[in-house]
Amino acid sequence: MVFPGPYFSKEKILAGIEQTMEKREEAGEYHSKDFEWEFLKNIVENDPSLSHHLHHHHQNLSKYLPDSQPWQDFHSRHSSGKFFKERRYLLKEFPELVSCGENSKLLEIGCGNGSTVLPILRGSKNITVYACDCSSDALVRTKENIDRAISSVDNFHSFCCDFSTSEFPDWVACDRCRDKFMLNHSGGSESKHCIGGVDFVTLIFTLSAVPKERMPRAIKECFAVLKPGGLLLFRDYGLYDMTMLRFEPEKRVGFREYVRSDGTLSYFFCLDTARKLFTDAGFIEVELEYCCVKAVNRRKGKDMYRVWVHGKFQKPFSN
Numbered sequence: 001m002v003f004p005g006p007y008f009s010k011e012k013i014l015a016g017i018e019q020t021m022e023k024r025e026e027a028g029e030y031h032s033k034d035f036e037w038e039f040l041k042n043i044v045e046n047d048p049s050l051s052h053h054l055h056h057h058h059q060n061l062s063k064y065l066p067d068s069q070p071w072q073d074f075h076s077r078h079s080s081g082k083f084f085k086e087r088r089y090l091l092k093e094f095p096e097l098v099s100c101g102e103n104s105k106l107l108e109i110g111c112g113n114g115s116t117v118l119p120i121l122r123g124s125k126n127i128t129v130y131a132c133d134c135s136s137d138a139l140v141r142t143k144e145n146i147d148r149a150i151s152s153v154d155n156f157h158s159f160c161c162d163f164s165t166s167e168f169p170d171w172v173a174c175d176r177c178r179d180k181f182m183l184n185h186s187g188g189s190e191s192k193h194c195i196g197g198v199d200f201v202t203l204i205f206t207l208s209a210v211p212k213e214r215m216p217r218a219i220k221e222c223f224a225v226l227k228p229g230g231l232l233l234f235r236d237y238g239l240y241d242m243t244m245l246r247f248e249p250e251k252r253v254g255f256r257e258y259v260r261s262d263g264t265l266s267y268f269f270c271l272d273t274a275r276k277l278f279t280d281a282g283f284i285e286v287e288l289e290y291c292c293v294k295a296v297n298r299r300k301g302k303d304m305y306r307v308w309v310h311g312k313f314q315k316p317f318s319n
């Protein structure tokens, strides 16, 4: 097996994978397991040319703790929204979003251009969707994409928030406080007594963008905003995903943590790390698995291995 090196155009590789994924979606294949993750692990961990991805300690490793500025810059640069792509598989991966009861509430964290909120708003009439991002440009783009795709939605609210450094506003959890907030434009101290919460939190390719050492705090915020019994739906980059192995050694800023040339971060999760992060915050593991997709670059005849982590975690009904 040969891993795509720098001589491959990134756009071509990604386009090939997109095509494969689209075909999958059309064929109704979502829980993809083209190969066993251990198969890829065995190859990667025995390939000396990839050894720089494996070690805990690395002499060039420096602490890199960006704020949300690189993401804000990313969204202001990509204002055309051409990166927008609806995640059509989402409701199949997380069917509880369709079967949920009336008046359910969902918080999508790191909504980007709306790739996740759009299929949810489309497919699930019962849900009120809250969305946040650390970039206000992203929120504008999300609203534009919703308005373009679905006319007049009254069950969507968005707000700016960096969930790795701040708490969610109380009104996310409580209708009464939200109404008050909309009237006064202030949270009000009485909202501190709220015991409400959202039924779902979605973290779709957002946690990997948070510095590893801030993840525990960020996940505690997710826990706090959920109702007892509420679900956190998680999908993100998996360990030894092709995009991890393409990072140059000097892009490594921590164990399994890399910085892109635009300054945004990307962490790659193994199941144990994801499990520990969520259970340490108090969640119960409901589902946790790798999603492994093999795409073929026809022109070069090379296999490309994509790995994602799919997870569902529940806030217990009682402590």
Ligand SMILES: C[S@@+](CC[C@H](N)C(=O)[O-])C[C@H]1O[C@@H](n2cnc3c(N)ncnc32)[C@H](O)[C@@H]1O
Residues within 6 Å of the ligand: 068, 071, 072, 087, 109, 110, 111, 112, 113, 114, 115, 116, 132, 133, 134, 135, 138, 161, 162, 163, 164, 165, 203, 204, 205, 206, 209, 210
């Ligand atoms: C890869 S995008 C994922 C977007 C969306 N969830 C989706 O399904 O396509 C990650 C998003 O998280 C946002 N983000 C990164 N760090 C964040 C933070 N600490 N707080 C809130 N949003 C953040 C970025 O601005 C970006 O829009």
